[in-house]
Amino acid sequence: MAFQTKLAELIIRLKWLIIIIVVALSLFFGYGLRYITINPDIISSLPDGDQVAHLYKQIGNEFGGNDMGIIVLETDDVFTSEVLEGIRQITDSIQFTQGISYVTSMTNIMNITSSEWGIEIGKLVDEYDLPSEQKELDELRDYAMSKEMYKGTIISDDGKATAIMFTLQPEGDKQSVAREIKTKIEEMKLPWKLYFGGLPLMMNDVNDLILNDIIWLIPVVFIFIAGVLILSFQSLRGLLMPLLAAGIAILWTIGIMAYIGYELTIVTNITPVVLVAVGSAYAIHVVNSINNSKTGDKKKTIVKALTYIIVPVILASSTTIVGFISFVFGSYLLMIRDFGVFSALGTAIALLLSIFFVPALIAAFGKEQKIKSTTKKESKNTLIDRLLMPLVHFVFNHPVRTLSIWGGVLIICIWGIFQIKTSINIVDYFKKNNPTRITENIMQEKFGGTMPIFLVFEGDIQEPEILKMMMKTETYMKTDPNITIAQSVADLIEQMNDAMGEGLAIPDEKEKIEQLWFLLDGQEIMEQLVNDDLSKGIIQAKFASIDSDEMETFIKKMEVFINENQSDNYIMSITGMPSIYVRLNESLIKSQYTSLLIAIAMVVLIVGSILKSLKKGVITAIPVVTTVIILLGFMGITGITLDIATVLVASIVMGIGIDYSIHIMTGFNNFIIAGEGVDSAIEKVLFFSGKAVVINVLSVSSGFIVLLFSQLVPLQNFGLLIAVSMIGSGLGALTILPAILILANRKKNSINNK
Amino acid sequence: MKKVFRISILGLILLLVGDISLSAQSAADIVKKMDQVVYSPKNMKGKNKIILIDKNGKEEVREAIVNQLGNNKRLMRFTAPASQAGISVLSLPNDVMYLYLPAYGKERRIASSAKNQNFAGTDFCYDDMESVQFSDKYNSKMLSTEKDVFIIELTPKAKSDYSKLIIHINKEHYYNELIQYFDKAGNKFKEAHYHFTKVGNYWSASEIVMTDLKKNHTTKMQMYDVQYDTNLTDDDFTVRKLVE
Numbered sequence: 001m002a003f004q005t006k007l008a009e010l011i012i013r014l015k016w017l018i019i020i021i022v023v024a025l026s027l028f029f030g031y032g033l034r035y036i037t038i039n040p041d042i043i044s045s046l047p048d049g050d051q052v053a054h055l056y057k058q059i060g061n062e063f064g065g066n067d068m069g070i071i072v073l074e075t076d077d078v079f080t081s082e083v084l085e086g087i088r089q090i091t092d093s094i095q096f097t098q099g100i101s102y103v104t105s106m107t108n109i110m111n112i113t114s115s116e117w118g119i120e121i122g123k124l125v126d127e128y129d130l131p132s133e134q135k136e137l138d139e140l141r142d143y144a145m146s147k148e149m150y151k152g153t154i155i156s157d158d159g160k161a162t163a164i165m166f167t168l169q170p171e172g173d174k175q176s177v178a179r180e181i182k183t184k185i186e187e188m189k190l191p192w193k194l195y196f197g198g199l200p201l202m203m204n205d206v207n208d209l210i211l212n213d214i215i216w217l218i219p220v221v222f223i224f225i226a227g228v229l230i231l232s233f234q235s236l237r238g239l240l241m242p243l244l245a246a247g248i249a250i251l252w253t254i255g256i257m258a259y260i261g262y263e264l265t266i267v268t269n270i271t272p273v274v275l276v277a278v279g280s281a282y283a284i285h286v287v288n289s290i291n292n293s294k295t296g297d298k299k300k301t302i303v304k305a306l307t308y309i310i311v312p313v314i315l316a317s318s319t320t321i322v323g324f325i326s327f328v329f330g331s332y333l334l335m336i337r338d339f340g341v342f343s344a345l346g347t348a349i350a351l352l353l354s355i356f357f358v359p360a361l362i363a364a365f366g367k368e369q370k371i372k373s374t375t376k377k378e379s380k381n382t383l384i385d386r387l388l389m390p391l392v393h394f395v396f397n398h399p400v401r402t403l404s405i406w407g408g409v410l411i412i413c414i415w416g417i418f419q420i421k422t423s424i425n426i427v428d429y430f431k432k433n434n435p436t437r438i439t440e441n442i443m444q445e446k447f448g449g450t451m452p453i454f455l456v457f458e459g460d461i462q463e464p465e466i467l468k469m470m471m472k473t474e475t476y477m478k479t480d481p482n483i484t485i486a487q488s489v490a491d492l493i494e495q496m497n498d499a500m501g502e503g504l505a506i507p508d509e510k511e512k513i514e515q516l517w518f519l520l521d522g523q524e525i526m527e528q529l530v531n532d533d534l535s536k537g538i539i540q541a542k543f544a545s546i547d548s549d550e551m552e553t554f555i556k557k558m559e560v561f562i563n564e565n566q567s568d569n570y571i572m573s574i575t576g577m578p579s580i581y582v583r584l585n586e587s588l589i590k591s592q593y594t595s596l597l598i599a600i601a602m603v604v605l606i607v608g609s610i611l612k613s614l615k616k617g618v619i620t621a622i623p624v625v626t627t628v629i630i631l632l633g634f635m636g637i638t639g640i641t642l643d644i645a646t647v648l649v650a651s652i653v654m655g656i657g658i659d660y661s662i663h664i665m666t667g668f669n670n671f672i673i674a675g676e677g678v679d680s681a682i683e684k685v686l687f688f689s690g691k692a693v694v695i696n697v698l699s700v701s702s703g704f705i706v707l708l709f710s711q712l713v714p715l716q717n718f719g720l721l722i723a724v725s726m727i728g729s730g731l732g733a734l735t736i737l738p739a740i741l742i743l744a745n746r747k748k749n750s751i752n753n754k
Numbered sequence: 755m756k757k758v759f760r761i762s763i764l765g766l767i768l769l770l771v772g773d774i775s776l777s778a779q780s781a782a783d784i785v786k787k788m789d790q791v792v793y794s795p796k797n798m799k800g801k802n803k804i805i806l807i808d809k810n811g812k813e814e815v816r817e818a819i820v821n822q823l824g825n826n827k828r829l830m831r832f833t834a835p836a837s838q839a840g841i842s843v844l845s846l847p848n849d850v851m852y853l854y855l856p857a858y859g860k861e862r863r864i865a866s867s868a869k870n871q872n873f874a875g876t877d878f879c880y881d882d883m884e885s886v887q888f889s890d891k892y893n894s895k896m897l898s899t900e901k902d903v904f905i906i907e908l909t910p911k912a913k914s915d916y917s918k919l920i921i922h923i924n925k926e927h928y929y930n931e932l933i934q935y936f937d938k939a940g941n942k943f944k945e946a947h948y949h950f951t952k953v954g955n956y957w958s959a960s961e962i963v964m965t966d967l968k969k970n971h972t973t974k975m976q977m978y979d980v981q982y983d984t985n986l987t988d989d990d991f992t993v994r995k996l997v998e
Contacts, residue, residue: 502858511837
């Protein structure tokens with residue numbers, strides 16, 4: 001105890017220094033906020049060591065980019081001279097935007113035709129002489145709709161919509177290029193309905209939603225927590241201290257992120273929300289302890305309170321930190337790892353502020369509320385006490401029934417765990433009625449989606465064997481209902497061979513292929529299909545569905561196909577967004593279990609070592625492990641999917657939820673040491689620490705419940721799940737733990753009595 | 755004082771306008787003169803070496819024998835690399851072009867409706883390969899006169915992929931030394947350096963280095979063993995000759 005007391009006295013002595021340091025650092029980090037940027041790109045969060053991701057990035061670098069944007073123009077009939085002129089303008093505008101590799105639209109798409117008199121390698125329409133006569137337009141319609149290369153690819157089956165597709169250069173700021181294009185085209189004020197889709201544009205929308213969330217949600221979270229604090233403490237101190245600690249912790253954390261060059265991502269933008277909830281908790285305990293330790297002398301009160309609360313608060317925060325740190329080892333996505341690192345950092349900052357800054361502030365400005373020291377009994381009549389009373393009675397009277405109820409719930413939830421579904425697709429981030437999601441649905445319906453797939457062939461691309469295999473692969477891919485478009489250089493070679501009068505097939509002689517190549521060489525499309533030294537060629541395809549199961553089925557099927565058709569002359573591999581999503585999906589489940597197990601093990605070890613008993617460590621962990629099982633079961637039963645945000649919940653709950661049990665366990669230990677009997681120790685701890693636990697549960701859950709108003713679906717679910725889990729682990733700490741302690745004690749007594 | 759000032763402004767404007775009209779006149783003349791030098795009717799035999807250099811500096815070499823009659827009949831027969839040896843292209847007036855692929859043993863007439871497409875992997879598009887005189891295709895405007903060259907801006911008379919060209923014409927001999935190509939957004943995206951040597955009575959482009967600045971890809975076209983005033987006739991530029 002001597003150490004805690006000495007520290008407490010030191011804090012009071014250095015109160016002004018502490019306050020000045022905190023204010024100075026806050027100014028410094030606050031200034032850093034201006035440098036913070038948002039990166040909504042999930043691909044950039046894939047580790048470089050991942051094979052699928054590596055191949056995907058490599059394809060991007062070698063073939064002029066893998067990020068595709070699609071603009072859909074919808075009207076009554078695309079085959080009119082006005083619409084064609086509009087498409088030409090859009091195409092031109094994209095073409096001359098810095099950072100664009102290729103644009104493909106009706107007005108610049110390649111066309112190979114052959115007739116008795118010869119071959120024409122040209123364009124579908126002449127952009128300098130667009131068809132304007134009705135006869136020309138009708139001919140164009142008849143021709144375009146008869147060719148698989150156009151129908152369903154760039155012109156919808158009903159001829160009422162057309163797609164303008166573009167590829168963004170792999171280097172450079174794709175988001176800002178996408179934004180520039182969207183702005184430029186919107187400024188044209190074209191009279192048709194335009195939809196903007198594809199990953200880069202979607203990322204921009206995610207970006208805006210993240211920004212929107214930060215601006216609107218964090219203040220709301222503060223207001224909610226403030227409400228809970230006012231109701232609970234009914235004092236200015238109880239309101240201000242926790243909010244101040246949390247606010248400063250957020251400021252410092254984001255400031256540090258900005259200064260060392262980290263970006264806010266779809267996951268790390270949860271950090272501030274998490275910190276409001278978590279960061280306020282330690283200050284709540286400190287303030288609660290000071291309120292409960294009235295001695296009549298301000299200084300003595302603070303010393304007494306700190307001496308009591310420092311250990312449990314450090315313990316509570318270290319488990320929370322461990323919960324966050326578990327993501328560093330358990331996660332696959334860099335953004336989840338970053339979330340772990342910075343949330344842990346923020347939690348540590350909140351802890352330091354609660355121990356040093358909050359008492360220093362109270363010492364400097366606070367007044368000792370003398371009257372209240374005699375109103376301990378009165379305080380039992382607050383709202384929270386009225387909530388606690390029946391609970392305590394029930395647990396005392398029916399410890400076995402209490403545990404049985406939990407047991408029943410657990411069984412249902414364990415079944416629920418097996419029903420959990422995962423979802424990783426970015427489209428799922430958006431609510432059903434979000435324009436981005438609507439756009440994506442249109443893209444899927446009319447143009448086979450926006451998700452690129454690349455089948456990569458390594459070998460001599462001019463070999464007939466490879467080209468034939470490419471055609472075979474394309475045909476096989478198209479048997480999947482989600483693949484409508486697939487194209488490669490093999491298609492062009494077939495068409496050229498046909499034009500030379502030898503039918504729509506890959507010629508058997510390499511010489512023929514080499515000579516056909518002479519004409520294809522330098523066509524813009526070639527750069528997208530083969531690399532410079534012709535050692536690599538790709539089939540470009542698009543996957544229409546965003547359903548994880550369908551993606552997985554397709555990828556599995558393709559992997560089998562690839563294995564069966566490998567040859568000594570080439571290597572075939574697959575990459576693309578579906579492959580990445582499937583990889584993410586697998587990693588999500590693995591992440592979930594790895595980080596959860598790490599969190600459980602670390603938490604049990606920490607608690608066990610502080611309580612100097614592994615058994616007590618395990619017992620303390622029971623309520624929160626129960627909660628985690630209930631959480632996962634709840635997800636399975638309600639159909640809330642495991643995604644990049646909800647995957648975080650279990651470990652966070654582990655880290656935060658354990659705090660409640662820690663407070664109960666350490667309080668219980670303190671009362672036992674003070675000579676109380678087990679029953680009376682339990683009763684006292686339930687009222688003494690129970691109140692802080694309830695306040696904490698309410699403030700944390702109300703903080704997270706605000707996320708229900710987020711524009712991003714994963715964040716909504718994240719908020720709901722954390723709130724539910726907080727209530728669960730709070731209840732667990734207040735019921736399971738005492739019930740176990742009561743039962744253990746009765747058993748011990750009955751053995752002693754025998 | 756004010757009046758004097760106004761008059762001098764007026765004088766300056768007149769001077770400028772006068773100068774512009776004067777140089778417009780001479781710019782057109784200069785371009786016409788260049789056309790006469792560069793497109794002087796030729797009856798030519800020669801060898802062509804095409805070096806393609808990609809952004810990594812990797813080179814690919816093609817060689818061809820070129821026969822040309824006047825400005826609009828040309829037969830190119832590739833001799834290297836081996837995979838393309840024998841491929842022949844016959845260009846006739848009015849965009850008529852025939853291709854012979856020896857592996858198929860057949861000829862096909864080929865056409866490209868899109869003049870802005872690059873020809874067979876080079877940085878020259880079909881438009882650049884056309885033998886239409888600059889003075890017919892472009893309006894010209896003098897930009898400046900340097901020590902050795904006239905710098906003239908050419909703007910297309912018809913719709914084109916180019917918004918303008920800036921051409922440097924040798925003051926003494928009237929051949930073009932440099933052409934810069936600007937896209938529709940007004941950015942320079944291609945650049946061709948010319949090297950002319952005198953063969954007999956004619957100035958011959960012994961090397962053209964065309965660079966696509968966006969793709970960072972370069973094509974060097976070198977002419978050698980050039981002979982003029984040979985015995986080529988129209989009979990040497992027929993489909994039958996192409997297949998032989």
